[in-house]
Amino acid sequence: MHHPTGLSFRAGCGVVMCWNRLLGWLLLINVLLVPALTTPLARAATRVVTDLQGRAVPVPVPAKRIVALRGALGLICYLDLADRVVGVEDHETRETEWVGAAGRSYRMANPRLGRLPVVGSRNRPDAERLMAAAPEVIFAAGGDLRFADNLQRQTGIPVLFVDNGDLAEQRKAFFASLRLMGMICGAEARAAAVIDRVTAAVADLRRRTADIPAANRPSTYIGGMNFRVAHGLLGTSRRYPPFILLGADNVADRVSVDRGMVKGRFSIDLETLLALDPEIIFVCEGGLELVRRDLCNPAMGELRAVREGKLYGVLPHYYAASPDTVLAETYFMGKVLYPERFADIDTATLADDLYRFFVGRPLYAEMTQIFGGFKRLETGP
Numbered sequence: 001m002h003h004p005t006g007l008s009f010r011a012g013c014g015v016v017m018c019w020n021r022l023l024g025w026l027l028l029i030n031v032l033l034v035p036a037l038t039t040p041l042a043r044a045a046t047r048v049v050t051d052l053q054g055r056a057v058p059v060p061v062p063a064k065r066i067v068a069l070r071g072a073l074g075l076i077c078y079l080d081l082a083d084r085v086v087g088v089e090d091h092e093t094r095e096t097e098w099v100g101a102a103g104r105s106y107r108m109a110n111p112r113l114g115r116l117p118v119v120g121s122r123n124r125p126d127a128e129r130l131m132a133a134a135p136e137v138i139f140a141a142g143g144d145l146r147f148a149d150n151l152q153r154q155t156g157i158p159v160l161f162v163d164n165g166d167l168a169e170q171r172k173a174f175f176a177s178l179r180l181m182g183m184i185c186g187a188e189a190r191a192a193a194v195i196d197r198v199t200a201a202v203a204d205l206r207r208r209t210a211d212i213p214a215a216n217r218p219s220t221y222i223g224g225m226n227f228r229v230a231h232g233l234l235g236t237s238r239r240y241p242p243f244i245l246l247g248a249d250n251v252a253d254r255v256s257v258d259r260g261m262v263k264g265r266f267s268i269d270l271e272t273l274l275a276l277d278p279e280i281i282f283v284c285e286g287g288l289e290l291v292r293r294d295l296c297n298p299a300m301g302e303l304r305a306v307r308e309g310k311l312y313g314v315l316p317h318y319y320a321a322s323p324d325t326v327l328a329e330t331y332f333m334g335k336v337l338y339p340e341r342f343a344d345i346d347t348a349t350l351a352d353d354l355y356r357f358f359v360g361r362p363l364y365a366e367m368t369q370i371f372g373g374f375k376r377l378e379t380g381p
Contacts, residue, residue, distance in 0.1 A: 049184065052176060053145060053161040057152075060136050062186030067135040070122055070142035071164050071318065073113070075177055077106035078194055078323065078358050079187045087119035087133035103286075103316065103370050105324050109359035127154035137184060141177075160184070166321050167198060167330075168241035174198075174321045194323070197357060201327050205245045208334065208341045212247070218337060219249045221278035221305075224287030226316060227265035232290035233283070233300065234273065237265045242330040248337055251276040274302055280336060281305040285371040286316030295379060311377040312336055315367050324351075324358040325367075332374040347374050 047061045066084045068076045073092065076085060092107060093114045107113060117133050120126035130138065130151075138159045140148060152159040162181060165174030175195050182191030222240055223233035236252045243250040254276065257266050281303070283291050294300055305311055314332065317325040328351035335342040351374070352362035367373065 047184075049160070049180065051148075051160040051180065052163045052173065053148070055145070055148065055161065057158045057160055059158045059160065059184055061184055063136040063184050065133075065135045065137075066185065067119055067130060067133060067138045069119075069125055069138060069140045072139040072141040072162050072177075074104070074106045074318075074322065075141070075162060075164065075181060076139070077110055079178065079182055079185065079190050080360070081181075081185055081187055082106075082110040082113060084185065085113060085116060086135050087117045087130065088113055089125075090118045090121050092116075093118060103367070104318070105322070105355055105359050105363055105367075108363055108366060109355070109361040125151060127151065130155050130157065139181060164318075164321050166241045167202065167323060167326050168244040169239060171198070171202070171321075174323075194358070198323055198327075202245060205330060205334065209247050209338060212338060212341070214249075216338075217247065217249045218279040219251050219276070220280045220282065220333075220337060221251050221273070221276070222282040222284060222314075224284040224291045225265045226284065226286045230287045230290055231267060232287060232294040233281075234268050234270060234294070235265065235287060236268050239264045241326060242333050245330050246334055246337060248333070251278045270297075270299060274299065277304050279304060280310045280312070282312050282314050282333060282336075283377060284316045285313045288313065288372065288377075306379050309376070309379055311379055313372050313375050313377050315371055315374065324354040324363075328354050328364075329374070 045061055046058050048056055048058050050056050064084055065086045066076060066081065067087045068085065069089060073085070073088065076082060093116075095114070096102060102108065117129065118126075119129045119133055135157060138151065138155070138157050139162050140151075140159060141162050141164050143161075148159045148161055151157075160180070162177035163170070163173040165171060165177065167174070175198075178191040178194055179188075182188045220243065221236060222243075223231075223236055225231055225235040225237050227235065238250070238252050238255070238257065240250055240252070242248075252268065255268060255272060295306065300306055312332075314329045315325050317329070328347065331342060331345050331350055332347045335345055335347065348364050351364040351367075355361060355363040364373070
């Protein structure tokens with residue numbers, strides 16, 4: 001018997017069965033695809049944000065996979081987001097002092113970072129390695145607009161400028177970066193907590209020192225500063241954040257500098273330092289060995305601070321805000337410059353409290369073992 005359509009009943013049943021089977025396969029594929037399309041990456045909403053260079057960039061939020069370049073990694077760690085980092089610059093994997101893991105609090109507190117894939121160097125990020133690490137966002141605390149635009153074009157990954165700032169005159173940039181990164185990563189509460197902690201410390205320092213008469217503020221100076229390379233006693237800094245926070249009389253601020261500085265840091269000549277003759281000298285311990293060599297110069301012995309044994313070591317920190325080390329340093333300097341105003345401060349206890357808050361581990365003993373710690377320096381042979 002023939003079906004009016006020209007197909008046998010058996011053939012028609014076969015078509016129906018094939019159609020049903022096809023629908024079944026499509027339904028199965030849909031069931032399998034839906035979870036894949038609702039992974040955290042796919043579920044993240046895209047939001048257009050403005051970075052600290054004024055660039056409008058679409059970014060998936062909240063970002064769960066992060067790369068932080070050119071000094072931005074510390075900010076990520078202060079926000080307690082180190083577990084989201086998927087790649088690092090090559091220097092972060094070294095176990096060497098200062099340039100590598102040793103001496104930088106955020107790296108010491110997060111050893112996992114040293115085992116992550118390398119995504120290039122500070123000066124030359126590798127686009128292919130970045131794509132292989134597959135971050136959802138790249139933060140960069142240095143470079144120009146061309147750097148960010150080129151890297152974003154090469155990788156197809158959003159690149160956002162942030163700024164480490166400092167705790168004094170560039171504090172707003174530091175806070176703005178924390179807020180931006182916190183918003184993108186869903187860490188707004190932590191960003192607010194960090195900002196509140198810094199704000200409270202700055203207010204406390206001002207309360208302790210604001211009414212000290214100028215005549216009771218001893219002249220001071222910091223040497224041994226690191227910029228580009230290590231420097232001895234003549235490597236110093238204008239507008240040094242801890243001095244600003246204390247209202248200290250930094251003799252380097254009196255020097256007219258007609259050449260380029262590196263974030264306020266520059267080399268002074270010996271004759272100028274001798275003429276300024278600060279009452280108290282602090283030494284960044286990153287340059288301590290070079291300073292000790294400088295002190296072998298008989299001319300250095302003419303400095304009042306050297307004659308009177310008023311040289312003090314402080315822990316080094318990068319150009320960045322480094323709030324844990326910088327605040328600990330500032331309170332130590334306060335004890336030296338205005339001892340009666342900071343008599344209640346135990347430097348080691350405060351330092352560990354700050355390290356614990358900002359990076360999650362008490363690190364002062366380890367820092368002291370590496371550099372020497374906050375202390376008076378011996379100037380004799």
